[in-house]
Amino acid sequence: xHIDVRGELVRDPWFxxxxxxxxxxxxxxxxxxxxxxxxxxxxxxxxxxxPSAVHWLGVNDGGMDIFSELLYGMRNTVGFGxxxxxxxxxxxxxxxxxASWFGGLLDQIMMRLADILLAIPAIMILIFTAALFxxxxxxxxxxxxxxxxPTTAKAIRSQALVVKNRLHIQASRQMGxxxxxxxxxxxxxxxxxxxxxxxxxxxxxxMFMEASLAFLGLFDPSRKSLGLMIGYxxxxxxxxxxxxxxxxxxxxxxxxxxxxxxxxxxxxxVFDPRLKEAW
Amino acid sequence: xxxxxxxYGRVSAYILAALIMIYLSYSLPGFLPGDFVxxxxxxxxxxxxxxxxxxxxxxxxxxxxxxxxLVNLVxxxxxxxxxxxxxxxxxxxxxxxxxxxxxxxxxxxxxVFGFIAxxxxxxxxxxxxxxxxxxxxxxxxxxxxxxxxVILLLIFAxxxxxxxxxxxxxxxxxxxxxxxxxxxxxxxTLPLSTLILAYFPGNFLLTRGSMVMVLKEQFVQTARxxxxxxxxxxxxxxxxxxxxxxxxxxxxxxxxxxxxALVVETIYSYPGLGTLLFNAIGMRDLPLIQGIVxxxxxxxxxxxxxxxxxxxxxxxxxxxxx
Numbered sequence: 331x332h333i334d335v336r337g338e339l340v341r342d343p344w345f346x347x348x349x350x351x352x353x354x355x356x357x358x359x360x361x362x363x364x365x366x367x368x369x370x371x372x373x374x375x376x377x378x379x380x381p382s383a384v385h386w387l388g389v390n391d392g393g394m395d396i397f398s399e400l401l402y403g404m405r406n407t408v409g410f411g412x413x414x415x416x417x418x419x420x421x422x423x424x425x426x427x428x429a430s431w432f433g434g435l436l437d438q439i440m441m442r443l444a445d446i447l448l449a450i451p452a453i454m455i456l457i458f459t460a461a462l463f464x465x466x467x468x469x470x471x472x473x474x475x476x477x478x479x480p481t482t483a484k485a486i487r488s489q490a491l492v493v494k495n496r497l498h499i500q501a502s503r504q505m506g507x508x509x510x511x512x513x514x515x516x517x518x519x520x521x522x523x524x525x526x527x528x529x530x531x532x533x534x535x536x537m538f539m540e541a542s543l544a545f546l547g548l549f550d551p552s553r554k555s556l557g558l559m560i561g562y563x564x565x566x567x568x569x570x571x572x573x574x575x576x577x578x579x580x581x582x583x584x585x586x587x588x589x590x591x592x593x594x595x596x597x598x599x600v601f602d603p604r605l606k607e608a609w
Numbered sequence: 610x611x612x613x614x615x616x617y618g619r620v621s622a623y624i625l626a627a628l629i630m631i632y633l634s635y636s637l638p639g640f641l642p643g644d645f646v647x648x649x650x651x652x653x654x655x656x657x658x659x660x661x662x663x664x665x666x667x668x669x670x671x672x673x674x675x676x677x678x679l680v681n682l683v684x685x686x687x688x689x690x691x692x693x694x695x696x697x698x699x700x701x702x703x704x705x706x707x708x709x710x711x712x713x714x715x716x717x718x719x720x721v722f723g724f725i726a727x728x729x730x731x732x733x734x735x736x737x738x739x740x741x742x743x744x745x746x747x748x749x750x751x752x753x754x755x756x757x758x759v760i761l762l763l764i765f766a767x768x769x770x771x772x773x774x775x776x777x778x779x780x781x782x783x784x785x786x787x788x789x790x791x792x793x794x795x796x797x798t799l800p801l802s803t804l805i806l807a808y809f810p811g812n813f814l815l816t817r818g819s820m821v822m823v824l825k826e827q828f829v830q831t832a833r834x835x836x837x838x839x840x841x842x843x844x845x846x847x848x849x850x851x852x853x854x855x856x857x858x859x860x861x862x863x864x865x866x867x868x869x870a871l872v873v874e875t876i877y878s879y880p881g882l883g884t885l886l887f888n889a890i891g892m893r894d895l896p897l898i899q900g901i902v903x904x905x906x907x908x909x910x911x912x913x914x915x916x917x918x919x920x921x922x923x924x925x926x927x928x929x930x931x
Binding site for chain 1: 619622623625626629630633634637638640747748750751752753755756759760762763767774861863864865867868869871872875876886887890891893895898899902905906909910913
């Protein structure tokens with residue numbers, strides 16, 4: 331890639347803000363268990379007590395420390411997002427590259443399958459399986475990943491079709507390089523920006539889904555989650571708890587999604603030369 | 610031959626998707642470990658005698674064939690809700706108009722105004738106004754519906770008390786038609802604004818981005834050189850080219866936008882499908898969940914199918930491409 335991508339990213343305010351937020355939140359996620367002053371499942375405190383030196387954000391209706399809940403809940407939300415993002419990306423890259431390289435019937439079948447999956451609302455399948463079988467969050471993340479690879483696969487396929495016919499790839503074919511070599515040494519690295527963009531959008535969507543599902547009460551109620559906290563806290567809106575109980579999870583969730591969105595916007599802008607003119 | 614294969618290829622993808630959804634909703638409950646009865650009563654406080662349990666199980670485990678299921682689906686015979694003890698079709702048909710009003714209205718408004726704002730700001734490219742608009746909309750793009758919904762609820766309904774916090778109309782109030790309409794509008798404002806806040810930035814950013822590209826094309830220069838009024842150049846010549854990417858994006862994202870609508874309805878207890886689903890989940894009312902999931906998925910598929918026809922209408926080139 332002949333443009334100075336790194337320099338351009340560093341100069342982009344969206345990227346810098348997004349990266350800063352991601353680092354900050356990542357630190358919170360990694361250090362969560364150490365930072366949390368209490369066990370989030372410990373229900374032995376005075377319910378609904380206001381914030382104090384011991385409980386920085388007070389205690390919820392079940393007698394659990396809200397600040398510790400927040401840290402653990404964020405870990406679950408981020409973990410769900412990362413898992414879905416990675417699996418969906420892996421599936422998308424495999425199918426996209428496979429379809430573009432082999433073409434023909436495989437390509438046709440895969441793209442029809444993608445069309446079908448794109449048209450089905452993933453949330454509905456998730457809700458249905460969650461309501462019926464109460465699967466573990468990991469299982470739900472995998473289902474979501476299986477439902478959401480098509481957009482990435484389509485983007486990668488169309489770009490791979492362009493790259494496939496470039497001169498240097500034709501040259502290496504000419505010299506007898508195997509399909510495996512060309513895919514792993516040329517196609518995979520050259521499509522790298524697409525992976526980042528695909529991963530960011532998928533992770534963003536998955537974190538939003540996780541929060542929504544938890545908010546709707548589809549996860550195990552003892553599993554800490556930002557969405558679940560918002561759902562519980564809203565039931566006590568008539569108490570004066572909006573700033574220490576309702577707003578913190580809302581704020582954290584918004585920051586999380588905002589950080590990933592900024593990164594996605596900035597990456598798309600820098601790596602898509604057509605879009606760059608528009609900015 | 611090629612003419613048909615792609616067009617029908619896409620339509621058949623939708624039909625297949627619909628069949629898959631229907632089949633999943635038909636077959637998945639059969640994979641339940643145990644059955645509906647275990648699922649409903651295992652975690653409840655009601656203890657059944659062996660006799661009662663056998664009776665209930667016999668009632669709930671009668672399985673119909675898939676064809677029968679399809680026929681029942683078409684004839685609105687969707688069975689009974691376990692929790693409300695009313696036909697599921699009644700519950701869904703009661704909730705549906707509110708959801709359509711809310712979600713449809715939000716899409717309409719955010720599309721029309723997002724389109725106009727995008728076109729206008731692309732025209733004024735580089736101005737102060739444009740930079741602020743793009744910046745603030747990119748930030749808004751990062752705010753999930755849960756966030757904006759809860760914040761609007763706290764500010765306007767609970768703190769300021771200007772607008773009602775829940776419901777779609779004041780219960781048990783006797784209104785004249787005019788008062789009733791105003792009441793509905795008041796209740797609609799907050800959920801509608803939340804959804805518009807979620808949909809508007811995407812529409813705006815996409816329109817602006819595509820419009821900037823279109824404005825560089827030569828036919829725009831020609832139109833301006835002919836001395837056409839700026840408004841005409843902007844909308845009649847340039848902006849119509851932006852409609853296609855907008856429709857494409859809408860089709861790609863509608864399946865995921867369902868989530869946001871669900872959450873917003875639940876936050877404001879708006880009596881649409883989302884709140885009905887939320888209540889059904891809370892009461893473990895599986896047939897009702899099944900019905901809502903199926904009907905809303907089929908509706909999303911229908912919108913996608915309709916969009917495919919709209920593409921051809923927006924841009925005749927698409928029709929020829931098939």
